[in-house]
Amino acid sequence: xxxxxxxxxxxxxxxxxxxxxxxxxxxxxxxxxxxxxxxxxxxxxxxxxxxxxxxxxxxxxxxxxxxxxxxxxxxxxxxxxxxxxxxxxxxxxxxxxxxxxxxxxxxxxxxxxxxxxxxxxxxxxxxxxxxxxxx
Numbered sequence: 001x002x003x004x005x006x007x008x009x010x011x012x013x014x015x016x017x018x019x020x021x022x023x024x025x026x027x028x029x030x031x032x033x034x035x036x037x038x039x040x041x042x043x044x045x046x047x048x049x050x051x052x053x054x055x056x057x058x059x060x061x062x063x064x065x066x067x068x069x070x071x072x073x074x075x076x077x078x079x080x081x082x083x084x085x086x087x088x089x090x091x092x093x094x095x096x097x098x099x100x101x102x103x104x105x106x107x108x109x110x111x112x113x114x115x116x117x118x119x120x121x122x123x124x125x126x127x128x129x130x131x132x133x134x135x
Contacts, residue, residue, distance in 0.1 A: 002133045003075055005108055016093065017111045021075040025133035029067055033080065033127040034059035035119065043123045049081075049088060053095025054102075056128040061103045064132060071103060073132040077111040080127045084115025092126075 002025030005018035012019075036044045036052035037059070045051025060077075064070055081088065092113075100106055109130075119127050 002073055002135055003109070005110075016096070017077075017108050019110060021110050023075045023133035025073070025135045027134045029064070029069055029073070029130075029132040029134060031060055031063045031130040031132070033078075033129040034063065035121065035124045035127050043121065046123050047125075049091040049125050050095040050098070052125045053092055053128075054098045056126050057096060057099030058102060060128055060130050061099070061105075064130070067132075067134065069132045069134045071100075071105040071109070073134050074109040074130050075133050076131045077109050078129045079111060079113045080116045080119065081113060082116055082118055082125045084113070095126075 002023060004022040004024075006020040006022065007013045007018050008020060034056045036055040038044050038055070044055040056079075060074075061071065064073065079092075081092065119125075
């Protein structure tokens with residue numbers, strides 16, 4: 001495995017991600033921000049944050065699989081959510097959990113969640129980008 005995830009002593013342990021990832025692979029993989037589009041470019045889950053989060057993570061999984069990687073190889077995730085507020089966290093976590101169940105993984109790489117005013121397509125509520133390391 002090219003990624004080791006760590007929660008250092010002295011930092012809070014967060015349920016949904018680890019604070020640090022150690023990468024030992026030889027190739028960096030940068031996955032462009034994935035939005036809630038299906039393969040034909042149709043928005044999935046319009047107005048439904050959980051459905052869009054799920055689709056974004058599934059799209060990241062598809063991109064990773066294309067290069068022989070999986071969420072186990074992800075060193076860092078960055079998530080952009082339109083009009084973020086803490087009360088949206090349950091919907092966000094629901095979408096992540098549904099995607100993780102379908103992918104058979106627990107995406108716990110270090111992550112950053114950023115609230116943004118808008119994304120490039122008005123119907124999109126979330127965008128997820130990933131950096132992975134593979135041999």
